[in-house]
Structures are given as C-alpha cells and as structure tokens.
Amino acid sequence: MTPDPIFQPMLQWLGMPVGASAHAGEVDRIMALVHWLMLVLFVGWSIFFVYVLARFRRGRNPQANYHGVRGRWSTWVEAGVLVAEIVLLAFFSIPFWSTNVDALPAEHESTIVRVVAEQFAWNVHYPGADGVFGRTDIRLVDPENPLGLDRTEPAGRDDLVVNGRLNLPVGKPVIVFLSSKDVIHSFGLPQMRVKQDAVPGIVQPVWFTPTMTGEWNIACSQLCGLGHFRMRGIYAIQTQEDYEAWLKEEASFLEP
Amino acid sequence: MGTLPYTTDVRPDTGLTNPKLGIWLFLASEVMLFGALFSSYVLLRIGALEWPDQSSVVSVPFGAFNTVVLIASSVTMVLAWASLASRLPGARRGDAQAQAAGLGRYRLFMGLTLLAGAIFLVVKAFEYSDKFSHHLYPSTNVFLGLYFTMTGLHALHVIIGMIVNAYLWGPGARMWRSEPERFTNRIEVAGIYWHFVDVVWIFLFPVLYLL
Amino acid sequence: MPGLLRYIFSTDHKVIGLQYGFTSLFFLLVGFALVMLIRWQVAYPGQPIPLAGLLGEANAPGGVLLPEFYNQLGAMHGTIMVFLGIVPLAFGAFGNYLIPLQIGAPDMAFPRLNALSYWLYLAGGIVMLVSFGVPGGAANNGWTSYAPLSDIAPGHGQTLWLAGMLLIILSSLLGAMNFITTIVQLRAPGMTWFRLPFFVWAQFVTAFLLLLAFPPLQGAAVLQAMDRLASTSFFIPSGLVVGGQPLDVAGGGNALLWQHLFWFLGHPEVYVLILPALGIVAEVVANNTRKPLWGYRLIVYSLFVLGFLSFVVWAHHMFLTGMGTAISAFFQATTMIISIPSVIILSALILSLYGGSIRFTTPMLFALAFMPMFGIGGLTGLPLGLSATDIPLHDTNYVVAHFHYLVAPGTIFAMFAGIYYWFPKITGRMMNDTLGRIHFAGSLVSMNVIFMPMFVQGLAGVNRRLWDGGALYSHAQETLSLNVPMSYAALVLGVFQIFFVVNLVWSLRAGRVVDANPWEATTLEWSAAPTPPRAHGNFVTPPRVVRDPYEYSVPGAAAGFLPQAATDAESRT
Numbered sequence A: 001m002t003p004d005p006i007f008q009p010m011l012q013w014l015g016m017p018v019g020a021s022a023h024a025g026e027v028d029r030i031m032a033l034v035h036w037l038m039l040v041l042f043v044g045w046s047i048f049f050v051y052v053l054a055r056f057r058r059g060r061n062p063q064a065n066y067h068g069v070r071g072r073w074s075t076w077v078e079a080g081v082l083v084a085e086i087v088l089l090a091f092f093s094i095p096f097w098s099t100n101v102d103a104l105p106a107e108h109e110s111t112i113v114r115v116v117a118e119q120f121a122w123n124v125h126y127p128g129a130d131g132v133f134g135r136t137d138i139r140l141v142d143p144e145n146p147l148g149l150d151r152t153e154p155a156g157r158d159d160l161v162v163n164g165r166l167n168l169p170v171g172k173p174v175i176v177f178l179s180s181k182d183v184i185h186s187f188g189l190p191q192m193r194v195k196q197d198a199v200p201g202i203v204q205p206v207w208f209t210p211t212m213t214g215e216w217n218i219a220c221s222q223l224c225g226l227g228h229f230r231m232r233g234i235y236a237i238q239t240q241e242d243y244e245a246w247l248k249e250e251a252s253f254l255e256p
Numbered sequence B: 001m002g003t004l005p006y007t008t009d010v011r012p013d014t015g016l017t018n019p020k021l022g023i024w025l026f027l028a029s030e031v032m033l034f035g036a037l038f039s040s041y042v043l044l045r046i047g048a049l050e051w052p053d054q055s056s057v058v059s060v061p062f063g064a065f066n067t068v069v070l071i072a073s074s075v076t077m078v079l080a081w082a083s084l085a086s087r088l089p090g091a092r093r094g095d096a097q098a099q100a101a102g103l104g105r106y107r108l109f110m111g112l113t114l115l116a117g118a119i120f121l122v123v124k125a126f127e128y129s130d131k132f133s134h135h136l137y138p139s140t141n142v143f144l145g146l147y148f149t150m151t152g153l154h155a156l157h158v159i160i161g162m163i164v165n166a167y168l169w170g171p172g173a174r175m176w177r178s179e180p181e182r183f184t185n186r187i188e189v190a191g192i193y194w195h196f197v198d199v200v201w202i203f204l205f206p207v208l209y210l211l
Numbered sequence C: 001m002p003g004l005l006r007y008i009f010s011t012d013h014k015v016i017g018l019q020y021g022f023t024s025l026f027f028l029l030v031g032f033a034l035v036m037l038i039r040w041q042v043a044y045p046g047q048p049i050p051l052a053g054l055l056g057e058a059n060a061p062g063g064v065l066l067p068e069f070y071n072q073l074g075a076m077h078g079t080i081m082v083f084l085g086i087v088p089l090a091f092g093a094f095g096n097y098l099i100p101l102q103i104g105a106p107d108m109a110f111p112r113l114n115a116l117s118y119w120l121y122l123a124g125g126i127v128m129l130v131s132f133g134v135p136g137g138a139a140n141n142g143w144t145s146y147a148p149l150s151d152i153a154p155g156h157g158q159t160l161w162l163a164g165m166l167l168i169i170l171s172s173l174l175g176a177m178n179f180i181t182t183i184v185q186l187r188a189p190g191m192t193w194f195r196l197p198f199f200v201w202a203q204f205v206t207a208f209l210l211l212l213a214f215p216p217l218q219g220a221a222v223l224q225a226m227d228r229l230a231s232t233s234f235f236i237p238s239g240l241v242v243g244g245q246p247l248d249v250a251g252g253g254n255a256l257l258w259q260h261l262f263w264f265l266g267h268p269e270v271y272v273l274i275l276p277a278l279g280i281v282a283e284v285v286a287n288n289t290r291k292p293l294w295g296y297r298l299i300v301y302s303l304f305v306l307g308f309l310s311f312v313v314w315a316h317h318m319f320l321t322g323m324g325t326a327i328s329a330f331f332q333a334t335t336m337i338i339s340i341p342s343v344i345i346l347s348a349l350i351l352s353l354y355g356g357s358i359r360f361t362t363p364m365l366f367a368l369a370f371m372p373m374f375g376i377g378g379l380t381g382l383p384l385g386l387s388a389t390d391i392p393l394h395d396t397n398y399v400v401a402h403f404h405y406l407v408a409p410g411t412i413f414a415m416f417a418g419i420y421y422w423f424p425k426i427t428g429r430m431m432n433d434t435l436g437r438i439h440f441a442g443s444l445v446s447m448n449v450i451f452m453p454m455f456v457q458g459l460a461g462v463n464r465r466l467w468d469g470g471a472l473y474s475h476a477q478e479t480l481s482l483n484v485p486m487s488y489a490a491l492v493l494g495v496f497q498i499f500f501v502v503n504l505v506w507s508l509r510a511g512r513v514v515d516a517n518p519w520e521a522t523t524l525e526w527s528a529a530p531t532p533p534r535a536h537g538n539f540v541t542p543p544r545v546v547r548d549p550y551e552y553s554v555p556g557a558a559a560g561f562l563p564q565a566a567t568d569a570e571s572r573t
C-alpha cells in the first residue's frame, strides 16, 4: 500500500502483520478508517464525559438543572456516526467483498491447489504436471494416503499431496479449493489477510494474489478439538523459479 | 396469591386476564420452537442430494386419520368450555341445577377430548413400531430423523396437554363449585394450548407426509 | 410452612430474587475460578499450575493442564458466565426483586411458575457442574458448541451440556413469560407506560428477547441430542473421515445449520446481557445526578429498535463460513444499523450527566465506569461488523476483548452498581463506602489490564481458544509476553472481589442502619414499600402513581425530589 499520511500512522499503531497480498492494502485501509472513526468518537465523548464530571460535580454545582442539555446537537453526532458507517459499508466493505472475495479469477491464469483440513493437519493437494486433480475416495483413505487419492488413474498418478506445507508462486492469483475431512476448521493466512472456514461437506474456493515472498504460518482459526492449538501449517510465497524447482523436487519423491 | 388482581377478571385497559396473556406468550415461544424446526427441515431438504419419496415411507392414511381425530378433539374441547361458559352464575341459565348439568356436559366433552388424544397417540405408536419393524430408524436418513424428532416432540406436547386436561376433568373440576369463573378460564386457557397442538399437527401432516 | 423452608420454597418474588442473586454470584465465582486456570495456562503454557494437581490425573497430570481440559475450561467458562452467571443475576435476580416493587404490584403474575423457573435454573446449573465429573469431563467444544465437532465429541459432557441448556432455556422462557405478563397486567393505578422506570422497560424488552430467541436453540439442542444419542445426522454431511476412519452415519446433514440456529439465539442473547445493565445504570445515573434522564422516550424507543433488530444480525458471526456478497451485505448493513440505537442510549446516558448535581457514590462510580467501558466494547464491534475487517480479526483475541469489555467491565460493573444501590432497600443497611471504593478502583484498573492487551494480540493475528496462547505461531511471538501481566491482573481482580464479598457479608449484620429512602429516590420501591421489605407481600396500602419516574429538582417544587407515588396529602385530595 502506498505510504499515506492518514492510514499509515493508524496502521503502525494497530500493528497488524505485514500485508503481503494484493487485497491486503484495501483491508488495512478499511481497518484504519474504522479505527479512526472509533478513536474520534471515543476521544470526543471522553472529553465531554470528563468535562461534565468535573463541571457538574455536587461540590461545583449544588443545584441540578431539571432540563439539562438543550438543543439537538447530539442528534447530529448520531446522524454523523450513521453516515460514516453507511460510507464504510457502501464504498468500502461491500465493494471489497464482491471484488476480492466473490469474483474468482480465471483458472487458467491462476495457481490452483486443494487444501483439505483434518484434525489436526493441513493436507495440500497439487494437481501435478497435467494440471488435473486425481479422483479421491474416502474408501482409499489410509495413513499413507490421507486424501484417499486414486493413484491408479493417470490424473492422480502425478498429483502431489503435501502435509502441512503450502508453497505458492508470487505475483499470480491463487485459487485454493478448501474443504474439510471431519469438523469445521478455518484456513487463516494472516499476512495474506485471508481467513475462510473449512466446512465439511462444502468445497469453498478462496483466492488471493501474493505480492511478497516469505514464509509464514497457516493458523487454524476455528476450535476443532484438543489439537486446535497445534494445527499450524507453513506457507511459503516463492519466486516462480523456486516454486517450480520445489514442485520438481517433490515430484521426484513419487515412485514412478 | 389470591390477592393478585386480574387472575379471573379482565384488566380494563389491556382487556386481558393474566393467564390468557401468559398462555399466548408461551405459545409465541412455541411458535418459534416449531418454526425453527420447520426452517431446519427446509434447509436440510434444499441442501440434500437425494430425498426419499416421503409419502411412500410414511403412512398417509394413518396421518390423515390422526388429523381428523385431532381436529375433532379441538371441537369437543370448545364444547367442553361452552357447556361451562353458558352456565356461569349470572349467565342466562346460571341457576344451581343448570350448573350441575353443565359440569356433566363438560365432563362428557372433556372426556371425549381425552379419548381423541389417546387415539392419536395409539395410532402414532402403531406408525412408529411399523417403521421400526421395517428397520426404518431416525438414523436411517435425514428425513426419517426429522420425521421422528418433529412428530415425537409434537406427541410430547399432546401428552402434556392430556395430563393437564385429565387433571381438569378429574380433581381440578372441584373448582367449578367454588370459583366457576376461574375454572371456566382455566378450561379456556387449556383449550388455547390444545388448539395450538392441533394447529402444529395441521402443519406437520402435509410437510412430513404429503410434500 | 415452618421457618426456613418458608424461605427456601417461597413463591414471593423478593425471596426468589435473592435466591437467584446468591446462586448467580456463586456461579460468577465458579466462572472466574475456571478462567483463572485458563489465564495461568496461557501465561505459562505447559508448566504446572499451583493447586491444579488437585484436578486429577485425567485433567491436569502433575498440575499441567491437558489441551482437552483447557477446552472444557473455555467452553464452561463461557457457558457458566453467560447462562448461569450474568443472565440469572441481571434478569432473574434484579428483575424479580425490583419489577413488582417498581410498578407497584403485589407480586409476579405467576408466583408458582416464578419459583419453578428458579428451581429449573438451579437444576440446569447443577447438571453443568456435575458434567465436570463424568468420564471425558465437561463439554469442550466452546460455548458455541459448533457441530459437527460437538456431535462427534466422545464422552457425556456435551450431552449433559445439552440437557443443562434445555433446563436453563425452559427456566428462562417461563421467567420471560412471567415478567411480561406482570409488567403488562400488574402496573399500579396511574403507572402508565411512559411512567415506567427505564429499568422496567429494559427488563421488558429483555424478556421478549429471551421468549423469542431461546426456542430456536431449544430446537437445535434437541436436534444435536438426536445426533448424539439416536445417531441421526442433522449436522453431519456425508463422507466424513474422522481419525482415518469413515464416519459411519447416514450423513446428508448440514454443518452450518447449527450455527444459524445457535446465533439466532446468540445475538439476541448478547443484548440480554447488556439491556438490564443499561437499565440499572440509568436508574443509578438519574438518582445521582438529581435530574431526569435525558431523552427518556427516545431511549425507550431505541430499546425497541435494538430488540427488533437483534433478530436480524445473527450471521455477522458467520461472515467467513462462505457467504456471497448479497447476504454479507445484508448482515453488515443490519449490524451497522443496530449500533445506532446503542449509540443513542449511551449518548443519552452521558448527556444526562450534563446539568446534574453529581454525587460520586459507590454505585454511581460503577455506573459511570460502565459508560466508557461499554463504549470501548461497543465501538470495537464495528470493525467486526464489517466483513472486510472481520477477515483478519475473526476468531482472534480481538473478538474476546470486544465482548469482554461489554460483559465484564460493562455488565458486571452495572451489576455491582445495582447491588450497592439496592442493598439498603433489601436490608435497611448501607454497604460500606470505603470498601466499595477500594473494590471499584481495583476492579476498574485490573479489568483494563486484562482485556486491553487482547486487542493488541488480536490485531497481531493471535487466535483465541489456544491451549498455549499461540506460542507455536511466528506472528504471535511479539505479543505473547503480554499474557503474563494480563494473568496477574486477573488474579488481582479476583483479590479485589474479596473487598466486595467481605463488604456484602459484613454490611448484612453491621452496616449503617438507614431510613426507607437513603438515596432520596423517586421510584416506587423506595417511597411506597416498607424498608426492609416484609418477606411476603409488598405494599401496606396499594400505591397510586401520579408522576413520571425521575422528577428530581423540579423547578418551583418545595422538595428536591418528588416521589412517583402519591403523597398522603395528594391521596387525601
């Protein structure tokens, strides 16, 4: 996000993790705006609050005034809050949702992966060289094959299934097809400003465009049992070259 | 507690007695309860990949018969109340032996209401055991789960209603001598509840048996 | 009935109110005890906790909490605080004791039902406590009991949780029914709707929320009980694999259905936690500013808007379950709109101070502190209510901080204000002021030290419900150290409650004896009913109401305050 006199100070102050995706800037911008609104309201009211307590304490003001505040200026304050909220909604949050959450990029120009959550691990499924995900079947699930991937079919033969690590190329949209094997988990990538519940029975596409290389944590963000606290994964945003090199290396482990 | 106002007489500015307002509020919450279950039914059915042909799983004739039985019981419930209301002291036919006759008629109709309730439950029991004998259990599929849960919850309401009515038919009826208005109100309140139980079934029947 | 039993099995609203009061205070203490363990575990993950060894090998071998036990603590802390602590105290206790007195009624409309509500509540509470003892321990799926986790949870804890909830719900429904009927039917002559004290209005709307929002959870609980006991699969979709084994149920259910049913209750429930508190604060403020509430009618209308809207915001807890723009837009809009009546009410309370002659009594201190605390909690609801900013904040400690500012320094402070304020009404004695002020200062400071850092952690991306407080996560490292001072603050908070408990017990016997109306208040309970009240029956002579609730400092009036009830002089004319 371009350095900017209004938002930067607030964001410094809020101290969120580095925003490393294309839409992170927009999220942070809204975050800063709404916290400005909160700060102004709170400070404003607090000043008034403290003043009134001092000015109208029993000692200073022995005789109360039956009518109290005259005039309707408070109504304007409240109307102001409403307007500010409507602006935040109509011009920021709602458009954000439709452009950055709903509208999926074209699959051919995106990196496609499946992420399947389970107690208490993240299974990452790459389609492999052919770009096609192999068939999965829960009857094939076993410790070696957590997704029940059918390796006998050509589509499945070259697929990569990685436990707890999600590597992605930088600067290119990513579509994650998210699902869960057992209970509800939540796929949280703090630096991507991405969080999406992994709901069993639903395959939910999540997309974002990494803009910075680095290695961070996938945080499970929904109570999913006794191992919730340790349901951490690693995700790495790499340059295209590193990414492809990594894919090759992983593929080399597959028995031909 | 006898000192509490508006237990039998109407509060002028609200036009209500306490028990009547109370029962309506209670029914409001009941509406939310069954409303939630019906909504769950809709959500689950919309989301379902396959859904059994309901009318072939459950027995429509049994259900239809039970519908008739319950509606009839609502009618007898009203008659039970009417046979008291028309003979209250101060009413046109409010003299002593008229009141005795009123109690007789009331016992008759309330008895019929109880009988109808009993028939309803027996039929329901037959339906359930029939399902079980064909190895159809709540766990078989989501529809049967909903069928057993919703009809079971409704049956529970029928049983509670019958317990109340049975009390009002037997020992509770003593009050007709001491406080006829209060007793008549009780019958009315019990009636409102019973009609509600009836109405719930009138929704359950098409949703679970026909659709 | 003989002596003590006459009180235990009383149907008098005041006795029942006190029963609710002491029981709920006890549960507050339990909830606090549970959370102390949580705080210690989070501050010193995996290290033995003093005394925790007593919890047994199954829970804390060698004093080290097991993750599954940590989850029990979290779930039961939430459940106990909300359903067994605050609601029974704010609604059951204060509502029961005060509503009939404030509207000039001889008792609740249905005294026997009233007693039944209390006993059902107690039964529910006992079931919840007992569940800690069963194999597998208490429910450990969060107070939200999200399915399918709660469906497939082993042991009987979750089942008992459902049973306990059904009892508590039944109790609340009967209570709500009773409160509404009482307020509608038993208002004394002259007590018109707009002469009702704001407290009564708040309880009135609260009762409607309970009456209409709880049944869906009742239904949901029945469905979940079926899933657990009759192995139906309402909340279990097809094709699940749990622990490597295909789950053998029919499937075909919907995992999100539970969340919809739960939050349909859940959100109105949070207003159930705050509205009675607002009512108490309003009473205390009016009395201690010696002037009428500012915008009385306006805030009464706001209550109704709030109550109504609280039924159409529930999915703001579910933004990240996979929502389209249209639906999320709807729930964001309603969430923003519902904040406005709250803003109005809080503003009105602050504006009521203007022009007053403010007495800084102990109850007033708590009531005043409530306002900025509620302000912080409420304002931080806004970024949660915008789906875009909810993405980084959802399920982090930011959420935990948000609602604790509303319920802990918010509602709990209002409860303290109410206890200090009405104690002389109940006992005819004052609570000690010095102890009260110590209790206040200590609580205010420590509350903020506990919860303010949670915002920092939340913004840094630290999730909630983590056994080790997030020690495994790289983005959590900078803020982890905050957990230590936070946890000590929680301990300090507990210590300062001793001043309260001591004050309470000591004042019962030795508190300064005061006359019927020590605060020079206007509402009926102070002027028309005897103090301390007789255990049974309320008013010597049925009161006649001739005035608005807060006629303080009326221009030209001889007295500084004019009671709502007709004075003898007025009655004669």
Ligand code: HEA
Residues within 6 Å of the ligand: A041, A042, A045, A046, A049, C144, C270, C271, C273, C274, C316, C317, C335, C336, C338, C339, C340, C342, C343, C346, C347, C350, C371, C372, C373, C374, C375, C376, C377, C378, C379, C381, C382, C384, C385, C386, C390, C393, C394, C395, C399, C402, C403, C406, C407
């Ligand atoms: C008492 C309880 C209570 C109250 C009143 C509220 C009030 C609000 N809540 Fe909160 N909320 C909870 C209890 C409460 N909440 C709980 C328990 C949870 C978590 C549940 C769980 O997941 O476990 C939660 C979670 C929660 C979420 C879900 C977050 C997530 O899980 O991702 C959201 C999202 O929209 C939200 C929003 C709001 C909003 C917009 C309000 C608004 O109504 C707030 C309106 C108030 C204001 C805007 C304040 C006005 C302030 C001023 C006028 C300034 C005053 C200043 C001075 C006095 C100095 N809340």
Ligand code: HEA
Residues within 6 Å of the ligand: C025, C026, C028, C029, C032, C035, C038, C039, C074, C075, C077, C078, C079, C081, C082, C086, C141, C142, C143, C144, C273, C400, C404, C407, C408, C409, C412, C450, C464, C465, C466, C490, C493, C494, C497, C500, C501, C504
């Ligand atoms: C009304 C609701 C309420 C209240 C009042 C509180 C009060 C407190 N809560 Fe809690 N809390 C919740 C509702 C509440 N909480 C919920 C719903 C959750 C989420 C659970 C989940 O994850 O599912 C939660 C979770 C939660 C967590 C997060 C756990 C996690 O994410 O893993 C933490 C952590 O610090 C916490 C701390 C506290 C603290 C320190 C208090 C303190 O403020 C406690 C203050 C209370 C006291 C100091 C006791 C006073 C006692 C008396 C005055 C009685 C005197 C006794 C007699 C006279 C007999 N709470």
Ligand code: CUA
Residues within 6 Å of the ligand: A117, A118, A119, A120, A184, A185, A186, A220, A221, A222, A223, A224, A225, A227, A228, A229, A231
């Ligand atoms: Cu998976 Cu929490």
Ligand SMILES: [Cu+2]
Residues within 6 Å of the ligand: C266, C267, C270, C313, C314, C316, C317
């Ligand atoms: Cu909410």
